[in-house]
Amino acid sequence: xxxxxxxxxxxxxxxxxxxxxxxxxxxxxxxxxxxxxxxxxxxxxxxxxxxxxxxxxxxxxxxxxxxxxxxxxxxxxxxxxxxxxxxxxxxxxxxxxxxxxxxxxxxxxxxxxxxxxxxxxxxxxxxxxxxxxxxxxxxxxxxxxxxxxxxxxxxxxxxxxxxxxxxxxxxxxxxxxxxxxxxxxxxxxxxxxxxxxxxxxxxxxxxxxxxxxxxxxxxxxxxxxxxxxxxxxxxxxxxxxxxxxxxxxxxxxxxxxxxxxxxxxxxxxxxxxxxxxxxxxxxxxxxxxxxxxxxxxxxxxxxxxxxxxxxxxxxxxxxxxxxxxxxxxxxxxxxxxxxxxxxxxxxxxxxxxxxxxxxxxxxxxxxxxxxxxxxxxxxxxxxxxxxxxxxxxxxxxxxxxxxxxxxxxxxxxxxxxxxxxxxxxxxxxxxxxxxxxxxxxxxxxxxxxxxxxxxxxxxxxxxxxxxxxxxxxxxxxxxxxxxxxxxxxxxxxxxxxxxxxxxxxxxxxxxxxxxxxxxxxxxxxxxxxxxxxxxxxxxxxxxxxxxxxxxxxxxxxxxxxxxxxxxxxxxxxxxxxxxxxxxxxxxxxxxxxxxxxxxxxxxxxxxxxxxxxxxxxxxxxxxxxxxxxxxxxxxxxxxxxxxxxxxxxxxxxxxxxxxxxxxxxxxxxxxxxxxxxxxxxxxxxxxxxxxxxxxxxxxxx
Numbered sequence: 220x221x222x223x224x225x226x227x228x229x230x231x232x233x234x235x236x237x238x239x240x241x242x243x244x245x246x247x248x249x250x251x252x253x254x255x256x257x258x259x260x261x262x263x264x265x266x267x268x269x270x271x272x273x274x275x276x277x278x279x280x281x282x283x284x285x286x287x288x289x290x291x292x293x294x295x296x297x298x299x300x301x302x303x304x305x306x307x308x309x310x311x312x313x314x315x316x317x318x319x320x321x322x323x324x325x326x327x328x329x330x331x332x333x334x335x336x337x338x339x340x341x342x343x344x345x346x347x348x349x350x351x352x353x354x355x356x357x358x359x360x361x362x363x364x365x366x367x368x369x370x371x372x373x374x375x376x377x378x379x380x381x382x383x384x385x386x387x388x389x390x391x392x393x394x395x396x397x398x399x400x401x402x403x404x405x406x407x408x409x410x411x412x413x414x415x416x417x418x419x420x421x422x423x424x425x426x427x428x429x430x431x432x433x434x435x436x437x438x439x440x441x442x443x444x445x446x447x448x449x450x451x452x453x454x455x456x457x458x459x460x461x462x463x464x465x466x467x468x469x470x471x472x473x474x475x476x477x478x479x480x481x482x483x484x485x486x487x488x489x490x491x492x493x494x495x496x497x498x499x500x501x502x503x504x505x506x507x508x509x510x511x512x513x514x515x516x517x518x519x520x521x522x523x524x525x526x527x528x529x530x531x532x533x534x535x536x537x538x539x540x541x542x543x544x545x546x547x548x549x550x551x552x553x554x555x556x557x558x559x560x561x562x563x564x565x566x567x568x569x570x571x572x573x574x575x576x577x578x579x580x581x582x583x584x585x586x587x588x589x590x591x592x593x594x595x596x597x598x599x600x601x602x603x604x605x606x607x608x609x610x611x612x613x614x615x616x617x618x619x620x621x622x623x624x625x626x627x628x629x630x631x632x633x634x635x636x637x638x639x640x641x642x643x644x645x646x647x648x649x650x651x652x653x654x655x656x657x658x659x660x661x662x663x664x665x666x667x668x669x670x671x672x673x674x675x676x677x678x679x680x681x682x683x684x685x686x687x688x689x690x691x692x693x694x695x696x697x698x699x700x701x702x703x704x705x706x707x708x709x710x711x712x713x714x715x716x717x718x719x720x721x722x723x724x725x726x727x728x729x730x731x732x733x734x735x736x737x738x739x740x741x742x743x744x745x746x747x748x749x750x751x752x753x754x755x756x757x758x759x760x761x762x763x764x765x766x767x768x769x770x771x772x773x774x775x776x777x778x779x780x781x782x783x784x785x786x787x788x789x790x791x792x793x794x795x796x797x798x799x800x801x802x803x804x805x806x807x808x809x810x811x812x813x814x815x816x817x818x819x820x821x822x823x824x825x826x827x828x829x830x831x832x833x834x835x836x837x838x839x840x841x842x843x844x845x846x847x848x849x850x851x852x853x854x855x856x857x858x859x860x861x862x863x864x865x866x867x868x869x870x871x872x873x874x875x876x877x878x879x880x881x882x883x884x885x886x887x888x889x890x891x892x893x894x895x896x897x898x899x900x901x902x903x904x905x906x907x908x909x910x911x912x913x914x915x916x917x918x919x920x
Contacts, residue, residue: 246332246333246352246355246356247276247330247331247332247333248275248276248331248332248333248334248335248348248352248413249275249276249277249278249279249322249326249329249331249333249334249335250268250275250277250278250279250334250335250336250337250348251278251279251281251318251319251322251323251326251334251335251336251337252264252265252278252279252280252281252322252337252338252339253281253283253315253318253319253322253338253339254280254281254282254283254285254289254293254339255282255283255284255285255289255312255318256285256286256287256289257285257289257339257340258285258287258288258289258292258293259292259916259917260339260340260461261280261289261293261339262292262293262296262916263342263712263713264337264338264339264340264341264342264343264712265278265280265296265300265302265304265712266711266712266713266714267342267343267711267712268302268337268343269300269301269302270345270704270711270712270714271343271345271346271347271348271349272345272346272349273348273349274302275302275335275348276303276331277303277304277305277326277329277331278302278303278304278305279304279305279307279322279325279326280293280304280305280306280307280322281307281309281318281319281321281322282306282307282308282309283309283311283312283313283314283317283318284309284310284311284312284313290306290308292916293306294306305325307321307322307325309321313427314427314430314431314432314435315409315425315431315432315433315435316424316425316426316427316430316431316435317425317427317431319336319409319424319425320424320425320427322334322336323414323419323424327416327419331416332415332416333352333355333413333414333415333416334413334414334416334419335348335351335411335412335413335414336409336411336412336413336414337410337411337458338409338410338411338460340371340460340461341368341371341410341411341458341459341460341461342371342458342459342709342711342712342713343411343457343458343711344456344457344458344459344708344709344711345704345708345711346455346456346457347366347411347456347457347458348413348456350366350453350454350455350456351364351366351411351413351453351456352413353453354413354451354452354453354456355413355415355451357451358449358451360447360448360449361415361448361449361450361451362414362415362418362421362422362443362446362448362449362450363407363412363413363414363415363418363439363440363443363448363450363451364407364412364413364450364451364452364453364456365379365381365382365407365408365411365412365413365450365451365452365453365456366381366410366411366412366452366453366456366457366458367379367380367381367452367453367454367456367457367458368380368408368410368411368458368459368460369457369458369459369460369709370459370460370462371459371460371461371462371687371709372461372687372688373687374459374683374687374707374709377396377397378394378396378460378462379394379395379396379408379410380394380395380396380397380398380399380452381395381401381404381407381408381450381451381452382394382395382404382405382406382407382408382440382450382452383395383404383405383406383408384403384404384405385405385406385437385441387485387488387489387490387495388489388490388491388494388495388498389495389498389499389502390481390482390484390485390489390495390496390497390498390499390500391481391498391499391502392405392406392437394408398452398454401449401450401451401452404450404452405437405440405441405444406436406437406440406441406450407436407440407450407452408436409435409436410458410460411456411458411460412436413453415448418443418446418448421446421448422439422442422443422445422446422448423442424439425438425439426438426439429483430480430483430484431476431479431480432473432476432477432480433473433476433477433480433481434477434480434481434483434484435480437484438484438487441488457708459709459711471512471515471517471518472518474503474507474515474518474519474522475518475519475521475522476522477503478499478500478503478518478519478522478523479522481496481499481500482496482500482522482523485499496523500519500522500523503519504516504519504520507519544578545578545579545580546578546579546580546638546639546911546914546915546918547579547580547582547635547636547637547638547639548573548579548580548581548582548637548638548639548640548641548914549581549582549583549584549628549631549635549637549639549640549641549652550566550570550573550581550582550583550584550640550641550643551583551584551585551624551628551640551641551642551643551644551647552566552570552583552584552585552593552594553585553586553620553624553644554566554643554644555567555570555583555585555593555594556585556594558786558812559815560754560785560786561659561753561754561839562643562644562659564815564839565643565657565659565695565719565839566643566644567593567815568719568720568722568903569643569719569720569903569906569907569910570583570593571593571903572720572903572904572906572907573907573910573911575904575907576904576907576908576911579911582631582635582637584624584627584628584631585624585627586620586621586623586624586627587623587627588627589627589628589630589631616673617673617674617677618677618680621646621648621681622648624647624648625648625649625650628640628648628650632650632651632652636652637650637652638652638653638914638918639652639653639654639655639914639917639918640652640653640654640655641654641655641657641910642654642655642656642657642685642689643657644657645657645658645659645678645682645685646677646678646681646682646685647685647688647689649688653690653691653917653918654685654688654689654690655689655690655691655692655693655910655913655914655917656685656686656689656691656692656693657692657693657694657695658682658686658692658693658694658695658699658703658836659694659695659699659836659837660699660702660834660835660836660837660857660858661699661702661703661705661706661836662758662834662836663675663678663679664678664679664702664706665702665834666758666833666834668757669756669757669758669833669834682707683707686707686709686710687709689710689713690713690917691713691715691913691914691917692710692713692714692715693714693715693716693717693910693913694714694715694716694717694836695716695717695718695719695836695837695858696716696718696836696837696858696861696862697716697861698836698857698858698861699716699836699837699858700714700716702836715909715913717906717909717910717913718837718906719837719839719903719906720902720903720904720905720906720907721839721842721843721846721902721903722843722903723902724816724819725818725819725822725843725846725847726846726847727819728819728823729819729820729823733816733817733819733820734820736817736820737817737820737821737824740810740813740817741782741808741810742808744780744782744808746778746779746780747778747779747824747825747826748779748780748781748782748808748824748825748826749768749779749780749781749782749825749826749827749828749829749882749886750781750782750784750821750822750825750826750827750828750829750844750849751764751781751782751783751784751785751828751829751830752784752785752818752821752828752830752840752844753785753830753832753840754785754786754787755783755785755786755787755794757793757833758832758833758834759832759833760831760832760833760854760872761793761794761798762793762794762797763831763872763873763875763878764829764831764878765781765794765797765798765801765807766797766875767831767875767878767879767882768781768801768806768807768829768882769797769801770875770879771879771882771883775882775883775886776806777806779826779886780805780806780807780808781801781806781807781808781829782807782808782810782821782825783798783807783808783809783810784810784811784812784813784821785811785812786811786812787811818843819847822843822844822847822848822849823847823848823849825844825849826850826886827849827850827851827852827882827885827886827889828840828841828844828849828850828851828852829852829878829882829885830851830852830853830854830859831852831853831854831870831872831878831881832853832854832857832859832872833854833856833857833872833873834856834857835854835857835858835859835862836857836858837858837862838853838858838859838862838863841853841859841862841863841867842862842863844892845863845866845867845892846892848892849892850867850868850885850889850890850891850892851863851866851867851868851885851892852867852868852869852870852878852881852882852884852885853867853868853869853870854869854870854871854872855869855870855871855872856871856872865890866890866891866892867890868881868884868885868889868890869881
């Protein structure tokens with residue numbers, strides 16, 4: 220017959236009422252997460268729950284007798300979380316089933332009608348809970364629903380399609396890795412399992428008195444099926460799981476508990492339990508002998524004999540790492556070579572701020588060298604112009620650059636071992652050190668027509684791999700975070716929104732030297748000009764901007780010429796004829812690239828900044844202009860409303876007439892920029908502080 224699980228005291232006796240009498244799609248679902256000496260993964264899991272489309276009613280985090288700083292770090296999260304989260308502390312390790320039972324007792328005592336058990340080493344797609352709830356509500360006799368589990372490091376690879384098949388004659392089980400008929404499923408994995416309260420009332424919870432680790436979910440599922448409850452899988456509930464993270468795939472202690480629990484399970488359910496356990500144990504031993512893992516062999520034998528786990532295979536208590544020690548950061552610095560565009564300026568300012576934080580040590584690497592000094596300053600020699608462009612001119616040049624970056628990073632590691640590698644430009648080569656990646660926008664996926672085909676191919680090929688390796692991902696706006704989760708939902712829980720900073724020089728009046736230098740660039744132009752500042756490329760909406768400027772009254776064009784500052788980008792043929800015409804009339808001044816030190820003077824002289832971009836991940840120029848007291852006209856799409864708030868005039872970038880109306884508005888009734896733009900974006904040192912805090916949290920330093 221079917222075994223019995225441990226009944227939860229607070230549930231009371233099972234009732235004969237319909238198990239779905241009061242159920243609805245919007246259920247009162249609580250989440251239970253068990254932590255043991257692994258706060259970093261638990262926090263990642265909790266952050267993924269914050270991104271759910273619909274938040275659970277409450278989250279219970281059960282700390283299972285951790286011996287590290289888990290409780291301290293989890294409590295820090297609780298003070299800032301916008302979810303209802305409560306930490307339950309167990310004085311000892313109750314095992315997976317015991318920890319889940321503790322959380323379920325609390326959840327049901329507070330009125331939960333369903334409980335979602337989620338592994339702490341997993342992250343959830345934003346619609347994962349909704350899909351589970353909808354599946355549970357679809358039929359009265361469904362007692363448990365599982366998710367489709369993907370590999371966190373290989374996000375398209377299915378680890379488990381809900382559950383699997385149990386072979387009682389051999390005392391082993393196997394996961395399904397593709398859709399199957401639900402009636403063929405013997406068990407659902409406990410990595411993500413939604414349980415109906417009435418089903419748990421009927422058959423009991425996990426048998427934590429007999430199963431410490433492994434096979435407890437199979438035992439519960441067989442009891443559910445024996446009690447007339449169905450098992451189901453929500454195909455749209457996606458979970459990304461770090462396989463066997465608590466012990467590792469081949470840890471001897473895992474083999475010990477798998478073997479021990481398999482013996483209890485087969486004794487309970489198999490017709491010939493001793494034979495089934497012997498077959499399964501023999502297969503496990505042969506597998507370990509073939510792989511040369513003698514320690515695992517002895518652990519399996521100890522479990523077979525009913526002995527305790529050998530002391531030599533028990534993990535030591537979590538060692539406390541020294542706090543406050545120097546944090547070594549290696550920065551990929553290719554964007555600092557040559558003339559710096561937006562990401563280059565971001566990397567430069569962030570690197571300077573990071574280097575000024577006490578307790579940090581910075582080194583830089585590019586595709587051709589590495590060193591302690593920032594490229595282009597006192598360290599690596601500034602590259603020749605041709606060196607910065609070779610990757611665009613030869614086939615697979617970007618791929619070659621990435622390989623060369625990996626070579627230089629490996630050279631660096633032999634002499635200077637980094638604690639973490641920071642990639643401020645989307646892609647990083649593989650490394651042994653943890654990686655932190657910065658993603659500025661996803662325009663290559665949303666609007667591939669805005670980029671050269673080679674760049675789109677490169678990012679599509681390598682960005683997913685870099686994201687899978689990254690321990691933490693920084694986005695420069697909530698908009699970019701939403702884009703990232705749309706195209707790469709598996710990164711949920713690892714994304715940190717940290718706004719770029721504003722340099723202090725934009726808050727100071729320009730110097731006389733800067734004014735003289737700007738006079739030379741503008742050839743003595745003294746009129747209050749309309750300014751455009753960015754690389755001249757399709758997503759900056761250059762063609763419509765020029766058409767809108769051409770559509771202004773002659774009087775405005777004569778009074779306010781259009782100054783266009785920036786490097787010539789890609790597909791200039793789209794706007795080159797009109798640009799040449801307006802330059803010939805003296806209405807447009809094309810300055811080309813201007814040194815970063817002169818930008819405050821450029822903003823101070825401008826009547827307004829025009830920035831009707833079609834797509835922005837952040838957009839520093841409008842914020843810099845506001846810091847200088849310059850009115851701005853920006854588009855009302857993507858990140859612009861988030862960045863500029865109520866300090867800007869907005870237009871619809873796809874409609875030329877709207878841009879014209881916006882130019883009139885920003886000239887005639889300019890909005891006064893906020894006195895303190897720090898409300899929108901932090902200074903660079905504050906942004907750097909946030910990044911260092913994320914890195915130290917990642918490394919438990």
